Amino acid sequence: MAKTKILVIDDEKLLRWSLEQNLSKDGYQVVVAERGMDGLAAFREESPDITLLDIHLPDISGITVLEGLKEVNKDAIVIMITAFGDVQTAVKTIKLGAHDFIEKPFNMDKLKIIINKALETSFLRKEVSQFRSQLSSRYGYGSIIGHSPAIKKVFSLIEKVSRSDATTVLMQGESGSGKDLAAKVIHYQSSRMEKPFIEINCTALPENLIESELFGYEKGAFTDARAMKKGLFELADSGTIYLDEIADMKLSTQAKLLKVLENKSFKRVGGIKDIDVDLRIIAATNKTLGDEVKKGNFREDLYYRLKVVPIHLPPLRERGEDILLLAKYFIDTFNREFRKNVKGLSRETEGLFLEYHWPGNIRELKNVIERAMILENEELILPEHLPIEVCSESNGGRSEKVEADVKLPTGGIDIEKVEKELIRQALDTTRGNQTKAAKLLNLTRDTLRYRMQKFGFLPDKE
Secondary structure (H helix, E strand, C coil): CCCCEEEEECCCHHHHHHHHHHHHHCCCEEEEECCHHHHHHHHHHHCCCEEEEECCCCCCCHHHHHHHHHHHCCCCCEEEEECCCCHHHHHHHHHCCCCEEEECCCCHHHHHHHHHHHHHHHHHHHHHHHHHHHHHHHCCHHHCCCCCHHHHHHHHHHHHHHCCCCCEEEEEECCCCCHHHHHHHHHHCCCCCCCCEEEEECCCCCHHHHHHHHHEECCCCCCCCCCCEECHHHHCCCCEEEEECHHHCCHHHHHHHHHHHHHCEECCECCCCCEECCCEEEEEECCCHHHHHHCCCCCHHHHHHHCCEEEEECCHHHCCCHHHHHHHHHHHHHHHHHCCCCCEECHHHHHHHHHCCCCCHHHHHHHHHHHHHHHCCCCEECHHHCCHHHHHCHHHHCCCCCCCCCCCCCCCCCHHHHHHHHHHHHHHHCCCCHHHHHHHCCCCHHHHHHHHHHCCCCCCCC
């Protein structure tokens, strides 16, 4: 295991020697520098865990060195060494980002206590940085699976919004279509990624608590308010608030939210002071807000204030080829989680997946895959592993069952050749019009395109 590295920047030779001897005995790797410029060079080269920095140096001031260290690494842990009585300057260094300071002449045991506390801080910072890096990777642009035109349009919008300063985004789409994932991608790929992402379910918050939860309250604002409490909006300052099921927010709270969006400030319950916040608000709903406005359930002015950047998440049934891509992704995910080796879907299961209309969207697809992989041990997911509704609902419930005047030859038949021939005939009949051909075959256009590609009627990457 690598030793903790400490850089000492001080012009007193005896002090450098003493620190090097004492800290080395405790298992630290010590690097020393006499001058400020040498210290900056050593910091860049050695990347120490902690830096002990004297304020008074022969070439440049310790404050200048501190600023240089912070430019190289804003999270650098720096302990200032100050002359006796130089407290005012030491306080200034704290404001500039120093972790702590110690006055000369100092007790070595006291210094070691400060170093141990600094190491704890350094460890926590590294953990937070690693966690943020994991979130950024988990909610990267690549986490949105799909190549269909519908999802490509969404992806383009998400990418533009995440890189912009847009502060209000409205996401609409059916339940399970991926609104929460899209919101997290916007946040964790934006300049706000190091700030909080706070998710609020507007349905789950009781009406009598929602204002105090969102905006906080002052001590004594009501009977149980024994101390001041910051609300979620204040805690999310400089970050993102995700308001899920915004259509279910009470009209009284909608008015307060509108005021926050317009003024970028609010008062805690029982407070008189305005609290300024810088927030990105992402509101999501599975309802059509325009219809809710007409019904009188949602404020028209808030609707247009939220609708600065509207994003519509398409239902899974409109994403054609993405169904099989998502299925593969979930199979790979659950293979790792359950330590299995499922190869994929059988050809019959692929057909059923493409025909089913997926009312629960991506969430339902994920649950179907998870259920099959928990309960079964086959190499492929077969039709008998699926819920009955997926198997029984032919063509996604789009048409009634009809009797076909077709008899199976005694010698059998190659069903794929029949399917390919029917698709060819439909395209010939409609002179290549895919929409009309899909209608003739009682398929969605995306399903037809998938099968056209499968049988070579389309180039692989079209």
